Amino acid sequence: MKGSSGFDRERHIAFLEMMLEELPEEYATQEINRLTLAYFAVSGLAILRALDRVDKDQIARWVLSFQSHPRDNFDLDNGQFFGFSGSRTSQFFSHNSEISSHNVSNLASTYSALAILKMVGYDLSDIDSEALLISMRKLQQSDGSFMPICFGAERDLRFVYCAAAISFMLNNWTGMDKEKAKEYILKCQSYDGGFGLVPGAESHGGAAYCAVAALQLMGFLESDISSISAVSSPVDVPLLIEWSLQRQATDGGFQGRANKPSDTCYAFWVGGVLKILGAHKFLDSDAIRNFLLSCQSPYGGFTKFPNDRIPDIYHSYYGFAALSLLDEQGLDPLCVELGITISDRGDIYDLDPVLISILEIAMAGFLSTLKRVYLSVYNWTVFVGWFQVLYFALKTLSESGHTAVYDAVEKPLQLAQTAAVLEILHGLVGLVRSPVSATLPQIGSRLFVTWGILWSFPEIRTHILVSSLVISWSLTEIIRYSFFGMKEALGFAPSWLLWLRYSTFLLLYPTGITSEIGLIYLGLPYIKASDKYCIRMPNKWNFSFDYFYTSILVLGIYAPGSPHMYTYMLGQRKKALAKSKTA
Incomplete structure (x- = not known):
């Protein structure tokens, strides 16, 4: 032998x-x-x-x-x-x-x-x-x-x-x-x-x-x-x-x-x-x-x-x-x-090997579960916030007209949109794979409209574009947060929700972007007249800032950015829906 x-x-x-x-x-x-x-x-x-x-x-x-x-x-x-x-x-x-x-x-x-x-x-x-x-x-x-x-x-x-x-x-x-x-x-x-x-x-x-x-x-x-x-x-x-x-x-x-x-x-x-x-x-x-x-x-x-x-x-x-x-x-x-x-590990050999393996990965499993629970709670909580925005907007439109919509949705709108700041943190710490470079501009532009325009300049709150804005935003976010909420909670999302996730933007993105641009443009005269948020020279920091020209710059960014984003989303829609048929 x-x-x-x-x-x-x-x-x-x-x-x-x-x-x-x-x-x-x-x-x-x-x-x-x-x-x-x-x-x-x-x-x-x-x-x-x-x-x-x-x-x-x-x-x-x-x-x-x-x-x-x-x-x-x-x-x-x-x-x-x-x-x-x-x-x-x-x-x-x-x-x-x-x-x-x-x-x-x-x-x-x-x-x-x-x-x-x-x-x-x-x-x-x-x-x-x-x-x-x-x-x-x-x-x-x-x-x-x-x-x-x-x-x-x-x-x-x-x-x-x-x-x-x-x-x-x-x-x-x-x-x-x-x-x-x-x-x-x-x-x-x-x-x-x-x-x-x-x-x-x-x-x-x-x-x-x-x-x-x-x-x-x-x-x-x-x-x-x-x-x-x-x-x-x-x-x-x-x-x-x-x-x-x-x-x-x-x-x-x-x-x-x-x-x-x-x-x-x-x-x-x-x-x-x-x-x-x-x-x-x-x-x-x-x-x-x-x-x-x-x-x-x-x-x-x-x-x-x-x-x-x-x-x-x-x-x-x-x-x-x-x-x-x-x-x-x-x-x-x-x-x-x-x-x-x-x-x-010494006396740990007296334990069953499978039990040892379970003990070794228990903490990793706990953290993974904690992450899923947190993201599920986050997505469904923000979903509820946007659902309130849509409900109050539609109710007010039917009862009082578009001039009263902003007052009806102000608080839930501000809370739901500001909560999106957490998504930037999610990307930074690795909770989600969405790159911060893509998330930051999207959330930043919405926060600018929410706080920098609508909250800061009451004169434009009664315009019809406010209604089209909050309806476009809320429908988009209700679908998005329910999609990710189901994927975190259940591990999957139904095919009909997948279709909505990658199809409703065809209408809602143009209406939302048009409303954002329109409201910023309508706010420009009031921004220039108020001198709000401006920093004038001289000052101890030797620094100046003009909110009016900053707003114009933001409008300028919309021009090339919006078509590019829309084209990108069309490509993602084609890929997601085509591949889902073969999955």
Whole structure:
């Protein structure tokens, strides 16, 4: 046997360090899976307690460079998945788009990225999880399965598991429908107790792991065999355990399917299933270890079969993982459901690995939930304010005419519009992705009209343009804030509201802008006559300011700015509505 001398930890560490530094040319065809290969190397070093030999910050920066980010809120509605790409070739952009024209972000690479980041100590709360999870939910199909990418791909248990692991690590389940996912998983259990990758397929060790681990992460399984063997269990546990135990062959190794040779990786896939189910004590652990050591390469790492000569990183990693499940001396324990190790924290090893993972991400999850709650409350509160503005405006118009509209809406108008200042702060601190450079001019111009014109110069409050202004503004904002309020509260907005969000501006933007320009123009004579807000020389600051000419400058900015903004919004409408049909 190649491994008869025992487990060669130092040689394995050297093998993984080499793989992490530079992959042999045989891996060229796996370039699009670079993040997954890195996961094998990093997680392997973690199992071997050798992560201190790598630059964790450098690894974190490298992994983060693969994340895809939406340019703005419009991009979240175009059907793309904003997770992690598998490689640099996945980030090549087409000439006419900022979206990759071939390989895009995918679930497997996203799982690998988050697992690596977690193992090197990166704070997952800094990840743009909102965009990731919103777009991930679009990958889930009507039957509960997941596609790994946003178009034209297979769907099976592998990607259901990836979605569950991603959600678990981020401690946020808004990116998937757990009940639908569970239903799909249960349909994949075969008559013999195992699981196929899709309903009706042959039972397979890897599929069984994906099914059981996903159910465990989603909270549908208990950790005690006496409980999961009960009739109330969603899966046929006794039959699954029997099928899994039958996969251990006479040579001590595990086969992935019936009548197949033993393979290093299935010692983890099938062994992991039994570990989760609490049935690993029924295995012949010594026989498993002997088989694994027979696949140990003298160069470091593990081969697929005992008689193979050259080790590969895939089977090497799962060899280490399987030995970790056997409590091999010198190896870190493994959180089986997630496929990552738990950092050395003394007595915390006495806790269940999944519980430890929950504790580690609890604060990140709390902050994410707090953010969603705050933004939901903000959007719905301002929605109520603008609804009041519209109600009072329409009521006053019908009862007293346009000359009384401003007096009726003054307070709610000022409160609702001034509250928008918080949106600038939201952008500055990263609560939302809207760039401050775009938000500031829009909010600034409205505040100028609200306070600098209407509040400051009562002479123009009775004009008909006040009515058209507040109706245009309030209708626009009622739709906008309800749209974002639903997305924050529920994780999505209905298609009819999406249509209103990107269609009503066709009329309301011109009427609103025309009203703003008209009211500023009407106010110019009163501004010039009042000398309000002007600073004249001489003064101790040696500075002068003329509000009249400032107002003229603002009017001048409207001229080029308004057509540009309208054209931009037309483009966003076309993209959002077209992409929503294919999402």
